Amino acid sequence: MRTTRSVLIALIFLLPCSTLAMEPVNDEQLSLITGQQGVQLTLKLRNNVDENFNPVGCSGALNPCRMGLEFAGREGIWLMLKDYYGYLALNDIRLTSTTLPGTATAFSNTQRFLSQGSTPTCLISGKSVAGCLPTGELAMKVSYPQSGPVGNYNDFSLFMNIGRTALEFDDGATPGFMRDVASGSVLGFRMSDSSALNAPSQSKFMGDAYVFGF
Numbered sequence: 001m002r003t004t005r006s007v008l009i010a011l012i013f014l015l016p017c018s019t020l021a022m023e024p025v026n027d028e029q030l031s032l033i034t035g036q037q038g039v040q041l042t043l044k045l046r047n048n049v050d051e052n053f054n055p056v057g058c059s060g061a062l063n064p065c066r067m068g069l070e071f072a073g074r075e076g077i078w079l080m081l082k083d084y085y086g087y088l089a090l091n092d093i094r095l096t097s098t099t100l101p102g103t104a105t106a107f108s109n110t111q112r113f114l115s116q117g118s119t120p121t122c123l124i125s126g127k128s129v130a131g132c133l134p135t136g137e138l139a140m141k142v143s144y145p146q147s148g149p150v151g152n153y154n155d156f157s158l159f160m161n162i163g164r165t166a167l168e169f170d171d172g173a174t175p176g177f178m179r180d181v182a183s184g185s186v187l188g189f190r191m192s193d194s195s196a197l198n199a200p201s202q203s204k205f206m207g208d209a210y211v212f213g214f
Helices: none
Strands: 003-012 038-047 066-070 077-099 138-143 156-169 189-191 201-203 209-211
Touching: none
Parallel strands: none
Antiparallel strands: 003 038, 038 077, 066 077, 077 138, 077 156, 138 209, 156 189, 156 201
């Protein structure tokens, strides 16, 4: 499977303007680095398509645009996704550190963070069973600060095509994922936008998400 990945990471660190190039750092140096604002990330993944989202080499029998799934207890039987290609992009996701609110909302559930067993304890350090909520805990905030106005759907883009789905079986030394003898298909799947033949679908995210550990 030919895969082209382009990952752009924007670090919002108040670096000096004289910085001209990146240099490797060891673990000790890395431990001294702190972010002033956060991390902003753009991720783009092309899977078997060119820059115009046209499939590359995805025609004909046993073409490389395929993915096989083999399940436990069903060794030698492969669920093959054939003529499989697409594109995924996440634009300007911002990750920042924050503190969760000190007051719980009406949707809080103190049972969620209790241990299992006959005598449950709170899994959050310093919290009682009765008040077992992550209020005031450190967290990572996920947001889309560059999200455009209403009608601008560019936060998340997805184009996916699965032309054929079929079972393939191992044959001697040849694994099923390297065979294309099954006739027909039980499923096809396609997600795209109607603006063009292979245009990715567009989505817009609003609001914030918080990730925390305990």
